[in-house]
Amino acid sequence: MIIIAGWFATDVWRWLGVFAGGRLREDGELLIWVRCVATALVAGVISKLILFPQGVLAETPLWLRLAAAGFGFASFFAARQRVFVGVLAAEIFLVSGWLILDTMAS
């Protein structure tokens, strides 16, 4: 039942988007605004996942997550904006930092 609530609560926005979006022109100023709102909201999801993660990742210190994300982002630029490099670099940074912290703690 909660599944249905989750499904409906999510898809209703998509359907609303279909009906509302059908009337927009592809390059109108209103659509540019809508696209900006959407971009800002995705940015919000990013920062939430890094600052307030769920599960095991929440055990890592905040500075490590921030540093890993920052390192990944810097590598992304260093590799001429290749997404894969950025993601890989962030992961390597996080796991090595985590391993170092673990060995220091034990």
Added chain:
Amino acid sequence: MTAPDQPDIDQESQNPPEHARVWMARGARAAVSIPAFILTAAFVGYAGLARETGLTLFETLAMTGFVWALPSIVVLTGAISSGMGILPAGIAVALASVRLMPMTMALMPLVKVPGKTKTWQLLIASHFVAVTAWVFAMKHLPDMPREGRLPFFIGFGAAVTSFVFCMTGVSYLLVESMPGMVAGALFLLTPVYFLCSLWGRQGSMPTGRPWSQDCCSDRSSSPICPGWICFGPALLAARLPTSEPGSCAGGCRDGGINGRWIGIRNLVATGDDHHRRLVCN
């Protein structure tokens, strides 16, 4: 842009089913990609969270299939684990999913063939709107012929969804034997991937066209994005660091305000279309 497409549309309408199927297959093939790989990894990480929370395999898979937006799924999982009632849980999920509406709105004019595409087709396609597919679509669809976009997107979305669905199930069963660190590392994949691809002008594929040409890539407003990423959460942290629905509501509101500001800046700074093209390309 539409004028040169006109002869194509007439030509395609004589043979639409095969054409659509070809594009759908292309979309499915394009799903074998780095974004899909990263999303799969993120869902593998989620399977660990779901198991920790005490969800059954069935519930986990139902959420993956029905909700299909990782942030909303995480919110729903949190709501269930804290024993929230169905109504507050629904509200929390709805708040977390508001962003899907502007995203879908932005996508629709891209995939629609005016006067030809039926609304139910768009409704089906809209279910696959989630950050990964949306980022991918906004980046690659503009380079495709208009009639191919919708089937391509549906093919892409369906392929990614089914693959992720299976992988979530498999990893739910295997997660016991997975070290905690691996699961945690998988969780970080998603935000870093979103971060890089939001910025990416070219991304991993050399199409060369920025999908977010009016927001982040626009030089006149490019400092706003990092500014928002730092500023928005600071507000959240100051207000409601632990409450999930609260932070979602805050995130959405801050997003709206800042998005509007970016929009106004765009209107003011690059009101003239030609200038915007110059700035972006």
